[in-house]
Each structure stands twice: as C-alpha cells, then as structure tokens.
Amino acid sequence: MITKAEIKTYFEGLQDQICASLEQADGKATFREDLWHREAGGGGRSRVIQEGNVIEKGGVMFSAVWGGLHEKMLASMGLTEKVDFFATGVSIVIHPISPMVPIIHMNVRYFEMSNGAFWFGGGIDLTPHYIVDEDARWFHQQLKNACDKHDFSYYPKFKTWADDYFFNTHRNETRGIGGIFFDYQKTDDTRTKDQLFNFVKEIGESFAPIYTYFMEKNKDIPFTEKEKTFQLLRRGRYVEFNLVHDRGTKFGLETNGRTESILMSMPPMAQWVYDYQAVEGSEEERTLGLLKKGIDWLE
Amino acid sequence: MITKAEIKTYFEGLQDQICASLEQADGKATFREDLWHREAGGGGRSRVIQEGNVIEKGGVMFSAVWGGLHEKMLASMGLTEKVDFFATGVSIVIHPISPMVPIIHMNVRYFEMSNGAFWFGGGIDLTPHYIVDEDARWFHQQLKNACDKHDFSYYPKFKTWADDYFFNTHRNETRGIGGIFFDYQKTDDTRTKDQLFNFVKEIGESFAPIYTYFMEKNKDIPFTEKEKTFQLLRRGRYVEFNLVHDRGTKFGLETNGRTESILMSMPPMAQWVYDYQAVEGSEEERTLGLLKKGIDWLE
Numbered sequence: 001m002i003t004k005a006e007i008k009t010y011f012e013g014l015q016d017q018i019c020a021s022l023e024q025a026d027g028k029a030t031f032r033e034d035l036w037h038r039e040a041g042g043g044g045r046s047r048v049i050q051e052g053n054v055i056e057k058g059g060v061m062f063s064a065v066w067g068g069l070h071e072k073m074l075a076s077m078g079l080t081e082k083v084d085f086f087a088t089g090v091s092i093v094i095h096p097i098s099p100m101v102p103i104i105h106m107n108v109r110y111f112e113m114s115n116g117a118f119w120f121g122g123g124i125d126l127t128p129h130y131i132v133d134e135d136a137r138w139f140h141q142q143l144k145n146a147c148d149k150h151d152f153s154y155y156p157k158f159k160t161w162a163d164d165y166f167f168n169t170h171r172n173e174t175r176g177i178g179g180i181f182f183d184y185q186k187t188d189d190t191r192t193k194d195q196l197f198n199f200v201k202e203i204g205e206s207f208a209p210i211y212t213y214f215m216e217k218n219k220d221i222p223f224t225e226k227e228k229t230f231q232l233l234r235r236g237r238y239v240e241f242n243l244v245h246d247r248g249t250k251f252g253l254e255t256n257g258r259t260e261s262i263l264m265s266m267p268p269m270a271q272w273v274y275d276y277q278a279v280e281g282s283e284e285e286r287t288l289g290l291l292k293k294g295i296d297w298l299e
Numbered sequence: 300m301i302t303k304a305e306i307k308t309y310f311e312g313l314q315d316q317i318c319a320s321l322e323q324a325d326g327k328a329t330f331r332e333d334l335w336h337r338e339a340g341g342g343g344r345s346r347v348i349q350e351g352n353v354i355e356k357g358g359v360m361f362s363a364v365w366g367g368l369h370e371k372m373l374a375s376m377g378l379t380e381k382v383d384f385f386a387t388g389v390s391i392v393i394h395p396i397s398p399m400v401p402i403i404h405m406n407v408r409y410f411e412m413s414n415g416a417f418w419f420g421g422g423i424d425l426t427p428h429y430i431v432d433e434d435a436r437w438f439h440q441q442l443k444n445a446c447d448k449h450d451f452s453y454y455p456k457f458k459t460w461a462d463d464y465f466f467n468t469h470r471n472e473t474r475g476i477g478g479i480f481f482d483y484q485k486t487d488d489t490r491t492k493d494q495l496f497n498f499v500k501e502i503g504e505s506f507a508p509i510y511t512y513f514m515e516k517n518k519d520i521p522f523t524e525k526e527k528t529f530q531l532l533r534r535g536r537y538v539e540f541n542l543v544h545d546r547g548t549k550f551g552l553e554t555n556g557r558t559e560s561i562l563m564s565m566p567p568m569a570q571w572v573y574d575y576q577a578v579e580g581s582e583e584e585r586t587l588g589l590l591k592k593g594i595d596w597l598e
Contacts, residue, residue: 010426016394032573034574048573048574050572050573057573059573066527097452141553169552170552170555170561171558218414232568236565239538239542240542240562241568243538243539243542243543243547244552250543252469253469253543256469258470260573260574262469263539263571266535266571266575267571268570268571269531269568269569269570269571270538270568270569270570270571270573271568271569272356272562272565272566272567272569273349273567274331274347274349274356274358274559274563275347275559276332
C-alpha cells in the first residue's frame with residue numbers, strides 16, 4: 001500500500017513536471033521558487049510565474065504539512081480527541097494575459113490522520129472569460145476520458161460536485177464551466193488505496209496537456225479593449241469566489257497558512273463596475289447566460 | 300423618545316445631504332439612484348457615483364429593512380424564539396482616482412427588535428494609500444472632537460474598537476489608519492435614546508466635512524505611475540478585508556442582501572502582485588510600517 005511519503009514524493013515530482021510544461025508553453029517567463037516552513041510541522045514549495053508571453057500570473061504550489069489537527073477541523077469532523085494529521089497536495093491557478101485563454105484551477109490532495117483515516121481529494125475547473133462551446137466540450141471530454149479509465153461513475157458524480165462547489169451563491173452563477181471536484185475519497189469494497197491514488201495521478205497528469213492545449217490554441221486570437229475589460233470583470237468574480245466561498249482559501253487564512261501562497265490565486269488585476277449589464281445579444285451576455293449548474297457540455 | 304420612523308427619515312435626509320456635498324466637491328459626476336425592495340420587508344435607496352473628477356467609484360447607500368430575524372442572527376444572539384427586527388442605516392465607501400486622496404468608509408445604523416431591545420452602531424475609518432501624519436492627525440482630531448461633545452470615553456474606546464475591527468488578520472495589518480467603530484450602543488443609566496441618537500447624528504454629519512476636506516486639499520497633488528500602482532495594491536487589501544473579514548458584507552451576502560449594493564464597496568480596479576516588497580526607505584515602506592494597531596495619531 002502506498003505510503004504518505006511516497007504520495008508526497010509523487011506530488012513534488014508532479015509540481016516539477018507541470019512547471020516545466022508551463023514554462024515551455026509560455027516561452028518567456030520562468031517560475032520563481034519560495035520554500036517555506038511551518039512551525040508546527042512541514043512546509044511547502046511555492047512556485048509563481050508572472051508576466052510571461054501567455055501567462056500573466058500563475059502559481060503551482062506544493063505543500064506537505066503535519067502536526068496536531070486544528071480545533072476547528074476537529075470540531076467540523078465531530079472529533080473530541082486530539083488527532084495528528086498529515087496533508088500534502090498540489091494547487092494551481094493560472095491567469096492568462098489574453099481574455100481568449102481561460103483561467104484554470106487544479107488541485108490534488110491527500111489527507112491522513114493518526115487515527116488511521118485517510119482520503120484523497122481534488123479537481124480541475126475551467127473559467128473561460130468567453131465561453132466557446134467547442135472548447136468547453138473538449139475540456140469536459142478530457143476529464144470524462146480521465147475519469148472513465150478508473151470508474152464510470154466518477155465523471156457524472158464529480159462534474160455535479162464541481163457545479164455545486166464552484167458556485168457564487170451571492171451572484172447565483174457558476175465560476176465558469178466547472179469541471180470535476182471530489183473530496184473524502186476513501187477505500188471501500190471496490191476501491192483500494194492504490195486505485196484511488198492512480199485516479200488522483202491521472203487527474204494531476206491531465207492538467208498540463210489540457211492547459212497547454214488552450215495556451216497554444218488560443219494565445220494568438222486577437223482581442224479588443226472591450227474583451228480585456230470583460231476579462232477584468234470576470235476576474236473580479238473569481239476574487240469573490242475565492243475570498244467568500246472557497247473552503248481551502250478560508251481554511252488557510254483562518255489557520256494562519258502562508259498568506260502569499262494561499263492568495264496566489266488572486267488575479268494580477270481585477271475590476272468592479274456597479275451593476276454591470278451585458279449588451280443584449282452580445283458575446284458577454286451569451287457567456288453570462290451559460291454560468292449555471294447542470295449544463296451537459298458533452299451533449 | 301425618538302421612533303424608528305423618525306430615525307429612518309433622518310437617515311434618508313443624511314443620505315441626501317452627503318450626496319449633495321460629494322457631488323459639489325467632485326464637480327463632475329452625479330449619483331445614480333437605484334431603488335430596491337426586499338420581499339420580506341423594506342428596501343433601500345442605493346446611490347452610486349462613478350468616473351468623477353475626484354471620485355472614481357463610490358456608494359452612499361440608505362436602507363430600511365424589517366421582518367422576521369434570520370435564523371443565523373437569532374442563533375448568534377442566543378435567541379430561541381422568533382423575533383421581528385427593524386434595521387436602518389447609511390453606508391458609504393469612496394474610492395478616489397488619485398492615490399493622494401484617501402479611501403473612506405462611514406456607516407451609521409439603528410437596529411430594533413420586537414422584544415423591545417434596540418441599539419445604534421456605526422463608525423468612520425480612513426484608508427490613505429500613503430499615510431501623511433498631518434492628515435492622519437487632522438482626521439483623528441475631527442473624530443475626537445465629535446466624540447468629546449457627547450462623552451469623553453467615546454473616542455479612546457471607539458478608536459481602539461476600530462483598530463481591532465478594521466484589521467486584516469491574515470496580513471497582520473490594519474486596513475488603514477482606523478478611526479472609530481462602535482456597535483450595540485444601548486441606553487443605560489447615563490445615556491438616553493435621544494442622547495445616543497444625537498451622537499450617531501454627529502458622526503453621520505461629520506462625514507461630508509471630513510471627506511470633502513481631503514478631496515479639496517489633496518486632489519491636485521501630482522502623482523506618478525509608481526504611486527498609482529501602489530494604490531491598486533492597497534485596494535487589493537481593501538477587497539481582502541471586505542470579502543474575508545467585514546461582518547456587514549458577510550452577513551449581507553449570506554442572507555441574500557442586494558449583492559450590487561453590498562459590493563459597491565469594491566474598488567473600480569485592484570491589483571495583486573505575488574509577495575510585494577516595498578523598497579527599503581521608500582514612502583511605500585513607511586506606510587506599510589504604520590498599518591498597525593494602537594498608534595496614537597493625536598500624540
């Protein structure tokens with residue numbers, strides 16, 4: 001059975017692979033690395049890329065932390081005794097320069113407790129500034145293909161989970177076109193730890209091919225000032241989701257995580273216009289109309 | 300004894316006065332008004348000003364809402380029976396064009412419950428992009444003067460409350476130079492309802508003279524690209540405070556308030572740079588060094 005040390009080592013290697021792929025696809029910017037240590041145990045390797053040819057700001061973060069489980073987390077799990085935890089994962093958010101290239105987020109993680117419980121979580125979701133049906137279909141097809149190699153129930157289940165999770169309730173709109181999201185994936189009669197880990201590896205390794213595809217395909221599409229402005233507005237909503245709703249961000253900030261690593265997800269620049277209304281019949285209106293749950297992009 | 304209807308009417312008039320003063324001081328932009336109704340009772344008059352001579356984006360919001368108290372609020376007050384509430388207030392956030400003019404926030408509010416309890420709350424705090432000691436002293440002196448007319452204990456108490464409230468814990472820095480903040484101000488042996496209301500009026504009416512003073516005084520101070528960039532970074536922190544920590548914002552978003560009115564506090568444009576570090580000895584470094592609790596600006 002795979003150990004936490006092996007999972008940690010795998011995630012470090014995944015971070016390396018992804019950074020190399022993104023640097024190659026960008027062709028200009030390179031990642032800056034910051035190592036950080038957590039007093040209570042563990043630390044991380046934050047890698048941030050800024051001002052590239054394609055990427056305006058992005059982070060590929062690895063961390064492996066351990067120690068006594070925080071009271072808030074114990075309470076949320078209904079645990080009364082003190083428990084030690086070990087958590088490791090890779091988290092990514094990329095904000096491209098062009099409004100024609102989508103924002104992407106990916107996370108894979110493993111969590112283990114001293115009482116013997118362990119689980120995997122993760123997901124990938126895409127936030128195009130302008131939704132292109134063909135791109136949305138291709139994206140969801142890649143995720144379905146990755147899921148189907150492991151369990152045919154995964155894609156429909158985790159796609160719905162993403163719709164529900166990446167949702168700005170206060171705007172009544174999804175963050176983007178969703179993707180997949182999963183948490184608390186534990187062993188059971190049908191799934192061994194190795195099988196779960198193989199699925200998480202599949203998702204982690206699908207990130208670079210998916211995003212570099214969009215980088216290559218869309219980076220040279222011309223865009224106007226109007227489209228750049230809409231990108232800034234959509235980034236404002238991205239900020240709202242991450243600061244108001246995202247559980248990982250909230251938990252990190254509340255438990256004194258490394259703020260600069262947690263908030264690498266913030267866009268380089270964002271805009272808010274009071275009561276923005278898209279022009280009737282415009283591409284902006286079309287995109288806003290597609291920010292809802294339950295769309296079957298593979299139809 | 301002053302009634303809720305009279306307080307509501309006063310706040311509406313205060314909104315009118317403040318909007319008139321700001322329009323006059325700006326000299327270009329005027330407020331747009333949106334009336335909104337709340338299904339469960341009451342509504343508001345949202346007024347937003349954008350793209351002025353001095354003001355880039357600002358809101359002066361009036362609301363008066365009533366109905367059954369939300370479960371979350373009942374629970375937070377330790378109430379088990381259903382209670383009706385009435386709440387009215389004026390809320391303001393102004394983001395100026397120039398980094399030499401400070402961001403300001405003001406709020407005055409009154410809350411009453413069907414079980415007979417009622418209280419006032421409010422505050423004013425200033426977020427200069429660059430802290431100028433003389434301006435900070437003047438600002439705090441105005442607040443102290445206003446407080447001292449009513450109770451000598453108010454300024455020290457409410458100044459400390461503002462330091463604690465307008466604090467970005469995840470950054471370990473105050474939002475700006477603070478000001479005053481107060482909540483749950485109820486009648487007692489020494490304070491009648493009319494006296495409390497007179498104090499709240501004093502604070503509400505001190506807003507326009509204070510902010511138009513800074514508008515006039517600082518609007519023509521020249522600034523550079525570097526200073527504009529720093530303004531965008533400081534606005535990023537303003538976003539973080541409002542979305543992560545501000546109780547009013549969180550409560551509004553959680554209880555299905557009017558999102559566009561609540562998020563009028565968002566700046567027109569904001570920026571995030573990974574691990575920003577001010578140049579040693581720079582004005583930026585000086586300002587960042589002053590973003591801490593407990594500074595006596597009147598010293």
